Amino acid sequence: MWSKLALFVIKQRRFLLLLLAVITVFMAWKAKDVEMTYDFAQVVSPDDPEMVYFQRFKKTFGEDGNVLVLGLQDSSVFRLGNFTELRALTDTLAKVKGVSGVLSVTKLIGLGKDTARQQFVAKPIFQKFPETQAQLDSLMKVVNRLEFYKGQLISPTTGATLLALTMDPTYLNSSRRQAVMNDILGHAEQFTKKTGIRLHYAGLPYVRSTMTSKVAGELKFFVMLTILVMGVTLLTFFRTWSAVLFPILVVLVVVIWCVGSMVLLGFKINLLTGLIPSILIVISIPNCTYLLSRYHYDYRKSGNQMLAMTRVIRKIGLVTLMNNTTSAIGFFVFCFTNIAILYQFGLVATVNIFAAFIISFIMIPAVFTYLPPPTPKQLEHLDAKPLTKLLEFFEHLVLDKRATVYMAAVAMVALSLLGISKVKSVSYMVDDLPKDSSVNSDLKFFEQHFNGIMPLEIVVDTGKKRGIFKLKNLERIDRFEAFLRTQPVLTTPVSIVTFLKAATQAFYNDNPEYYRLPDNSEKNFVLSYLAKAQATGAGNAKLLRSFVDSTGQKARISLKIADIGSRNLDTLLTHQIQPQIKQIFNGTGMDVKLTGTTIIFTKGNEFLINTLKESLLWAFGLVGLVVLILFRSVRAVFFTLLPNLVTLLLTGGLMGFFGIPLKPSTALIFSIALGIDGDNSIHLLAKFRQELAVNGRRVKAAIRTTLSEAGTSMLYTSITLFLGFAVFAFSEFGGTKALGLLMSASLLITNFSNLILLPCLLVTFEHGKDEEIDKSMLRHYDDDYHEEDDDKDLNLDRMTVKRLGEAPSA
Numbered sequence: 089m090w091s092k093l094a095l096f097v098i099k100q101r102r103f104l105l106l107l108l109a110v111i112t113v114f115m116a117w118k119a120k121d122v123e124m125t126y127d128f129a130q131v132v133s134p135d136d137p138e139m140v141y142f143q144r145f146k147k148t149f150g151e152d153g154n155v156l157v158l159g160l161q162d163s164s165v166f167r168l169g170n171f172t173e174l175r176a177l178t179d180t181l182a183k184v185k186g187v188s189g190v191l192s193v194t195k196l197i198g199l200g201k202d203t204a205r206q207q208f209v210a211k212p213i214f215q216k217f218p219e220t221q222a223q224l225d226s227l228m229k230v231v232n233r234l235e236f237y238k239g240q241l242i243s244p245t246t247g248a249t250l251l252a253l254t255m256d257p258t259y260l261n262s263s264r265r266q267a268v269m270n271d272i273l274g275h276a277e278q279f280t281k282k283t284g285i286r287l288h289y290a291g292l293p294y295v296r297s298t299m300t301s302k303v304a305g306e307l308k309f310f311v312m313l314t315i316l317v318m319g320v321t322l323l324t325f326f327r328t329w330s331a332v333l334f335p336i337l338v339v340l341v342v343v344i345w346c347v348g349s350m351v352l353l354g355f356k357i358n359l360l361t362g363l364i365p366s367i368l369i370v371i372s373i374p375n376c377t378y379l380l381s382r383y384h385y386d387y388r389k390s391g392n393q394m395l396a397m398t399r400v401i402r403k404i405g406l407v408t409l410m411n412n413t414t415s416a417i418g419f420f421v422f423c424f425t426n427i428a429i430l431y432q433f434g435l436v437a438t439v440n441i442f443a444a445f446i447i448s449f450i451m452i453p454a455v456f457t458y459l460p461p462p463t464p465k466q467l468e469h470l471d472a473k474p475l476t477k478l479l480e481f482f483e484h485l486v487l488d489k490r491a492t493v494y495m496a497a498v499a500m501v502a503l504s505l506l507g508i509s510k511v512k513s514v515s516y517m518v519d520d521l522p523k524d525s526s527v528n529s530d531l532k533f534f535e536q537h538f539n540g541i542m543p544l545e546i547v548v549d550t551g552k553k554r555g556i557f558k559l560k561n562l563e564r565i566d567r568f569e570a571f572l573r574t575q576p577v578l579t580t581p582v583s584i585v586t587f588l589k590a591a592t593q594a595f596y597n598d599n600p601e602y603y604r605l606p607d608n609s610e611k612n613f614v615l616s617y618l619a620k621a622q623a624t625g626a627g628n629a630k631l632l633r634s635f636v637d638s639t640g641q642k643a644r645i646s647l648k649i650a651d652i653g654s655r656n657l658d659t660l661l662t663h664q665i666q667p668q669i670k671q672i673f674n675g676t677g678m679d680v681k682l683t684g685t686t687i688i689f690t691k692g693n694e695f696l697i698n699t700l701k702e703s704l705l706w707a708f709g710l711v712g713l714v715v716l717i718l719f720r721s722v723r724a725v726f727f728t729l730l731p732n733l734v735t736l737l738l739t740g741g742l743m744g745f746f747g748i749p750l751k752p753s754t755a756l757i758f759s760i761a762l763g764i765d766g767d768n769s770i771h772l773l774a775k776f777r778q779e780l781a782v783n784g785r786r787v788k789a790a791i792r793t794t795l796s797e798a799g800t801s802m803l804y805t806s807i808t809l810f811l812g813f814a815v816f817a818f819s820e821f822g823g824t825k826a827l828g829l830l831m832s833a834s835l836l837i838t839n840f841s842n843l844i845l846l847p848c849l850l851v852t853f854e855h856g857k858d859e860e861i862d863k864s865m866l867r868h869y870d871d872d873y874h875e876e877d878d879d880k881d882l883n884l885d886r887m888t889v890k891r892l893g894e895a896p897s898a
Contacts, residue, residue, distance in 0.1 A: 094400075094405075098394060098398055102454075104454060105450070105455075112341050112344055114348070117348075119350075122347050124356060125357060133427075141683055142684070142687075145644075148637050149644045150634055152543040152684050154256075155252055155255070156255055157534065158253070159251075159530075160250070160285055160286065160287055161243075161247065161249075162285045164285065165285055168218065169283075177276070180275050184272060184275070186255060186264060186267075189253070192249075196237065198594070198598070199594035213230055230598070235600055235603035236587075236589070236590035240580060243537040248533075248537035248538070250534075253291075260296075266300070266301065269293070288530040288533040288534065290531055290533075292543070298527050299821075304362075306362065309818075313815045314369045314812055317814075322373070322376075322377070325381075327466065334451070334452065335377075337451070338444075338447055339368070339444075342368050342447055343368065343369065345440060346364055346443075349436060360430070360432075360756075364436055372447075375408055375444060375448040375449075376448055377804065377805065379400055380456070381801065382400045383396055383456060384462055386399045387467075397453045400453065405449065410770055411770065411771065412441055414767050415763045417714070418707055418762055418764060419433070419434045419438045420710070421706040421707045423438065427699060479803075482795055482799065483791070483795050486844060493845060493848045500734075504737045504742075505741070506744070507740065507744030508741055510745065511744040512655065513697060514653045514751065515749070515751040539578055542650070542685070543646070543647075543685045543686055544647045544682070544684045546680060547681050548678060548680050549642045549680075550641055550642070550643075551679065552641060552677075554639070555678075556640050557640055562585055562605055564672055565645070568669070568673075568680075579649070581647045582646045583645040585645075588614065591606075592606045661687070693751060697750060700759065704736075706759075708729060708762065711728065711763065712725045715728045715729075727769070727846060727850060728766065728773060732762055732766055734845060736758055736762060736834075739758070739761065739833055742833055748829075751823070752823070753826055761835075764835070765838040768806070768842040768843075769842050771801075772799075772847070773846070776798075776854075791850060799843055802842065802843060803843070806838065806839055813828050814829075816828025817832075
């Protein structure tokens with residue numbers, strides 16, 4: 089089959105190049121429509137009970153993650169000039185398309201008691217804007233008397249204040265998000281220039297907008313950096329520009345196809361799919377390296393350019409396909425998940441790994457048979473042996489020091505297991521952003537002055553209509569909120585209780601001493617005033633409806649929490665809040681549930697990590713199946729998987745010793761590493777089994793030849809992949825940086841596993857007498873089988889050798 093395919097590619101190279109060009113133009117036309125994702129994919133199953141409850145919560149009470157906050161701590165803001173600028177900023181931001189509401193100290197609403205109509209009415213505190221500093225100071229005294237806003241808009245301890253912008257979800261989840269954010273930030277920067285007051289930014293809309301911008305920037309940066317690194321690597325190996333330019337052209341075509349396929353599949357670029365173009369460049373370059381190295385080797389051997397290239401396709405077609413298959417398996421296993429972000433990542437990567445194989449196996453043979461044949465100087469790299477002594481050392485270890493190798497492997501695995509025991513599973517809401525980023529420094533500002541900014545929601549279900557307005561139920565909620573206020577990582581809660589307290593204070597002419605729940609004698613007056621205000625839409629009625637459902641059965645307690653990490657959050661919820669819920673509400677018939685974006689995010693990470701563990705098992709199974717089909721031997725599966733298991737254990741140990749936590753971005757690495765590292769195992773095992781047949785089943789002789797011939801290419805491939813993945817260490821995202829560092833470490837470790845441990849296992853357990861070798865599956869790996877027999881099928885009379893400087897002919 090491969091002989092016929094080789095003839096077809098060479099004879100039809102003009103047509104195939106034209107076909108590739110047409111497809112590439114089409115893909116480029118589609119690629120121009122690629123979009124960034126603005127609606128971050130949920131990783132929790134839609135059928136999960138907590139996700140179902142959260143969706144019901146949003147339908148009842150509204151979104152909890154659509155607030156953008158601007159904070160400041162500067163006493164000069166309360167000088168009349170700066171305060172006027174703050175009011176202007178508030179008014180300007182309220183007019184920005186995509187902003188549905190702004191709450192700031194300049195727009196505070198107080199409750200006034202209308203005794204004639206027996207209801208509360210809204211009254212802007214700054215209804216008449218102050219004209220003098222004395223008037224402003226007097227009004228600020230009124231503001232400071234309102235307990236409701238303390239800890240919400242004004243920090244009672246530090247005096248910091250903030251502006252809260254409610255964002256329109258239709259803008260947040262569309263390409264208009266960035267324009268809205270740029271508009272907001274632009275107005276905020278103008279305020280800073282005029283007043284000298286620094287503003288801090290936080291909230292999920294800001295975090296997600298920042299991450300989206302960085303993903304777009306890094307996509308371009310890593311594509312260019314990876315191409316540069318791969319170009320330098322190719323130039324170092326081959327020392328000819330043609331061996332650099334055309335493989336780079338191959339990977340550029342691969343990138344275009346990749347982005348175009350995303351559009352055709354209806355996917356958008358996110359934090360994961362944004363990495364695929366760079367990963368494909370790294371994986372595609374070894375394809376080109378294999379082809380060119382073998383082409384130079386066969387050309388020097390035959391002196392016939394066309395014959396050399398057909399031999400290349402025929403002899404390493406299967407091995408390269410198998411290598412790409414095992415690489416694809418590391419990504420394909422993600423297609424078995426029902427998590428959209430993983431499914432998209434796995435599908436796009438898998439499809440384009442095979443596309444890269446096809447592109448390289450058409451373009452490299454076609455282009456290099458049109459180019460002049462390699463010169464003797466360009467073939468000098470075949471005799472360069474910088475790694476000969478290293479491979480000889482490996483051979484010495486394998487043949488003479490196997491016991492030492494096994495003891496070292498056992499010791500390293502034991503040490504790795506100790507390291508793995510130190511690995512902690514923890515994630516943060518802004519986990520992937522660097523600690524010194526503006527997002528993290530601003531987040532610390534809000535945690536310092538307001539205790540946090542990440543949304544946390546609690547729903548109290550009384551089980552009865554209008555049960556929430558019963559005083560005994562309100563008192564229990566008040567007791568619960570008193571506990572919540574003692575937690576240093578939680579903000580002051582907002583609920584129907586805080587509204588009633590504010591209403592009671594208003595009933596007593598804003599006396600701070602009456603910021604409390606009404607007692608039995610006051611309850612009917614306060615509730616009747618509040619009910620009339622709600623019926624007429626006066627006062628804070630709209631806000632009130634966001635905290636009590638239409639039946640009066642359920643109440644919402646809304647808080648913000650510091651980004652304390654999934655482990656600390658689980659401790660807080662399980663060991664502190666839940667026991668208080670049981671203590672306060674047990675036996676009352678009231679049901680209290682925790683929900684919100686923060687909890688769903690944490691649950692999603694746990695769900696994702698568990699899914700990735702399952703994917704790793706799938707990857708082991710599929711790689712084993714490929715090996716079983718290729719070698720038709722159960723022992724071959726053992727020889728392939730054991731060294732790679734050691735590689736993964738050692739990589740996991742490094743995570744533990746270097747304090748790299750287990751989170752979705754790091755759990756992702758193991759399946760990918762298994763697929764890529766499995767290439768080397770298959771390559772060496774296939775070469776060994778062929779040499780075993782050629783050398784009369786003499787295991788040690790086969791090992792010597794295998795290490796000397798396959799070892800060099802494996803080391804060069806590992807170096808190429810190591811350098812390719814190492815570029816991700818320059819990422820601003822912690823997860824992407826971990827991907828680069830751990831993948832690079834895995835590629836270095838796999839040289840021990842596959843060039844030392846695997847040969848040792850072969851020498852120990854492979855006696856060469858127990859089974860027949862199926863040469864039909866393996867001959868493409870062999871350097872020395874009788875090529876002339878297969879060359880008869882090539883019909884050489886119809887092929888001409890292109891001389892240097894001559895026009896090509898088919």
